[in-house]
Amino acid sequence: xxxxxxxxxxxxxxxxxxxxxxxxxxxxxxxxxxxxxxxxxxxxxxxxxxxxxxxxxxxxxxxxxxxxxxxxxxxxxxxxxxxxxxxxxxxxxxxxxxxxxxxxxxxxxxxxxxxxxxxxxxxxxxxxxxxxxxxxxxxxxxxxxxxxxxxxxxxxxxxxxxxxxxxxxxxxxxxxxxxxxxxxxxxxxxxxxxxxxxxxxxxxxxxxxxxxxxxxxxxxxxxxxxxxxxxxxxxxxxxxxxxxxxxxxxxxxxxxxxxxxxxxxxxxxxxxxxxxxxxxxxxxxxxxxxxxxx
Ligand code: R5P
Numbered sequence: 001x002x003x004x005x006x007x008x009x010x011x012x013x014x015x016x017x018x019x020x021x022x023x024x025x026x027x028x029x030x031x032x033x034x035x036x037x038x039x040x041x042x043x044x045x046x047x048x049x050x051x052x053x054x055x056x057x058x059x060x061x062x063x064x065x066x067x068x069x070x071x072x073x074x075x076x077x078x079x080x081x082x083x084x085x086x087x088x089x090x091x092x093x094x095x096x097x098x099x100x101x102x103x104x105x106x107x108x109x110x111x112x113x114x115x116x117x118x119x120x121x122x123x124x125x126x127x128x129x130x131x132x133x134x135x136x137x138x139x140x141x142x143x144x145x146x147x148x149x150x151x152x153x154x155x156x157x158x159x160x161x162x163x164x165x166x167x168x169x170x171x172x173x174x175x176x177x178x179x180x181x182x183x184x185x186x187x188x189x190x191x192x193x194x195x196x197x198x199x200x201x202x203x204x205x206x207x208x209x210x211x212x213x214x215x216x217x218x219x220x221x222x223x224x225x226x227x228x229x230x231x232x233x234x235x236x237x238x239x240x241x242x243x244x245x246x247x248x249x250x251x252x253x254x255x256x257x258x259x260x261x262x263x264x265x266x267x268x269x270x271x272x273x274x275x276x277x278x279x280x281x282x283x284x285x286x287x288x289x290x291x292x293x294x
Contacts, residue, residue, distance in 0.1 A: 001020065001022040001023075001048065001049045001050075001051060001289075001292065001293060002022065002023050002025055002043060002045060002048045002049070002050050002051070002079075003016055003017040003020070003022050003023065003024045003025070003051045003053060004024070004025050004026060004027050004041070004050065004051070004052055004053070004070070005026065005027070005052065005053045005054055006027055006029060006052065006054045006063065006066035006067060006070055007027075007029060007054070007066070008054050008055045008056075008057065008058065008059075008063060008272075008273070009053045009054055009055045009085075009087060009273065010026070010053075011270070011273060012053055012085075012087060012270060012281070012282055012285065013053035013085075015282050016051075016053065016085075016282060016285060016286060016289060019282075019286050020286070020289055020290070020293060022051075022293075023043065025041065025042055025043040026042070027039060027040065027041060027042070027070060028040040028042060029066060037065065037066070037069055039066065039069045039070060039073060041070075041073060041074070041077060044077075045074050045077040045078055045079040046077065046078035046079075047078060047079075047080050048078075048079055048080065049079070049080060049081045049082075049083065049292055050071075050074040050079040050081070050082050050083070051083045051084075051085055051289065051292075052067060052070050052071065052074075052082065052083070052084050052085065052117075053085040053087075053285075054066065054067055054070075054084070054085070054086060055086060055087045055088040055271060055272050055273070056086060056088050056089055056090035056091070057088055057090065057247070057249055057272045058272075060090035060091065063090070064090070064091075064109060064112065064113075067084060067086075067113070067116070067117070068112055068113075068116045071084070071116040071117045072116050075116075081118045081119070081292075082116070082117045082118050082119075083117065083118065083119045083120075083121065083289075083292065084113065084117045084119070084120045084121070085121045085122075085285055085289070086120060086121070086122045087122065087123045087269075087270070087271035087272070087281060087285070088122075088123070088247045088271045088272050089120075089122040089125045089126075090109070091105040091106050091108075091109040092106050092109075092125050092126035092127070092130075093106075093126050093128070093219075094106055095126075095128055095129045095130055096129055106130070106136055107136050110136035110137050111136075113137070113139070114137060114138045114139050117139060118139055118140065119139055119140040119141070119142070120133070120137060120139060120140075120141050120142070121141075121142045121144065121285065121288050121289075122141075122142070122143060122144070123143075123144045123145070123146055123246065123269070123271050123281055123284065123285075124143075124144075124145050124146055124172075124173070124218050124246045124247070124271075125143060126169075126218055126219060127143075128169050142288055144281075144284050144285070144288060145172075145173075145176075146246045146269050146271070146279065146281050146284065147173060147176050147177055147180070148180070148284070149269065149279050149280065149281060149283070149284065150173070150177055150216065150244060150246070150269070150279055151176075151177045151180035151181055153267075153278065153279045154177065154181050154214060154244075155180075155181055158181075158212050158214065158242075159212070160183070160211070160212065161181070161183050161211070161212040161213070161214045161242075162178075162183055162184045162185065162206055162207075162208065162211050162212070162213055162214070163175075163177060163178040163181070163183060163184070163185040163186075163213075163214050163215075163216055164185065164186055164187070164188065164206065164213060164214070164215045164216075164229050164232075164233065165185065165186070165187035165188065165215075165216060165217070166187075166188050166190065166200060166215055166217050166225045166226055166228065166229035167187065167188060167189070167190035167200065167217070167225060168187055168188075168189060168190065169218075170187055170216065170217045170218065171187045172218070173216045173217065173218060173246065174186075174187055174216045174217075175187065177216060184206055185206070186202060186203075186204045186205070186206040187204075188200040188201060188202055188203070188228075188229055188232070189201045189203050190225060190228070195222065196222055196224060196252075197224070198224050198225055198228055199228060200225070200228045200229060200232070202232055207236070208232070208233040208236035208237065208238040209236055209237040209238070210237060210238075210239050211238055211239055212238075212239055212240050212242070213233040213238040213239075213240065213241045213242070214242045214243075214244060215229045215230060215233070215241065215242070215243050215244070215263075216244045216245075217243075217244075217245055217246075218245070218246045218247060219245060219246070219247045219249060220243065220245035220247070220248050220249060220250060220254060220258075220266075220268070221249045221250075221251055221254065222251055222252050222254050222257070223250070223252075223253075223254030223255065223257040223258045224257070226243045226245075226258050226261075226263065227257050227258050227260070227261035227263070228261070230243070230258060230261040230262040230263045231261045231262060233262065234261065234262030238262070240264045240265065241262050241263050241264050241265075242263070242264065242265040242266075242267060243258055243263045243265070243266045243267070244267045244268070244279075245266075245267075245268045245269075246268070246269050246271055247268070247269075247271050247272055248266070248268035248272055248274050248276055248277075249272065250274065250276075255276075267279065269281045270282070
């Protein structure tokens with residue numbers, strides 16, 4: 001097995017290689033003066049399983065392009081299987097044509113990957129209108145959830161927290177983690193007017209006064225979703241407000257925006273490398289890749 005990366009998830013890639021006793025061989029990726037991509041493997045791939053570890057952030061567009069070039073080149077060089085480990089899989093939120101003429105990006109992304117790789121392993125992909133990855137992928141898929149590692153972290157670091165999911169879909173993380181921790185939880189009802197304008201309501205009331213409130217979501221992008229939930233907890237007199245995201249994209253000043261709304265601490269898993277990474281998903285990926293070594 002050869003483990004490589006296109007540059008976004010090198011820490012996880014190296015750690016997986018070490019634990020699997022597999023060779024880590026970085027790709028050389030650069031561009032020609034005109035901007036055309038240049039990609040080169042630096043090891044022999046004949047009859048090897050090639051694992052490309054690459055989160056789709058930063059630069060989701062280039063990541064997709066790099067992965068396709070890397071996968072096609074691996075096959076061309078005689079690799080027997082190409083596995084993509086994408087701790088964060090982008091383009092999943094555009095899962096329908098919301099307005100006439102729009103691209104259904106998730107389907108296009110999956111179609112491109114279906115053609116170039118043999119298997120995809122990913123963590124908490126944004127499955128909203130799709131029931132499973134099988135709705136868009138024809139290749140072998142493995143969806144892993146970070147719930148267990150997040151729950152362990154919460155158990156270790158918080159005494160008596162309460163958990164809020166900032167929108168309906170977040171029950172998959174908020175409720176499951178609250179159950180494992182053994183604490184109270186609620187999920188809010190969110191209305192999205194645009195990518196940057198949302199509002200939310202607390203339907204099932206939860207008392208935040210003097211409590212350690214944890215808001216958990218799969219993705220923190222602009223931070224608006226978390227900020228709206230934080231405002232509610234702050235209004236009720238929460239003692240502290242921690243935001244936990246599986247995938248911290250943090251665009252357009254997300255962290256400052258959340259802090260302004262009362263968030264006291266922001267934590268993420270290392271699905272996307274960032275200084276807020278406190279929760280390690282490597283053991284979950286390791287377990288899955290060990291099956292490929294048998
Ligand atoms: C979408 O429904 C996701 O689960 C997140 O709630 C959303 O992507 C967060 O985006 P933002 O941080 O821009 O509000």
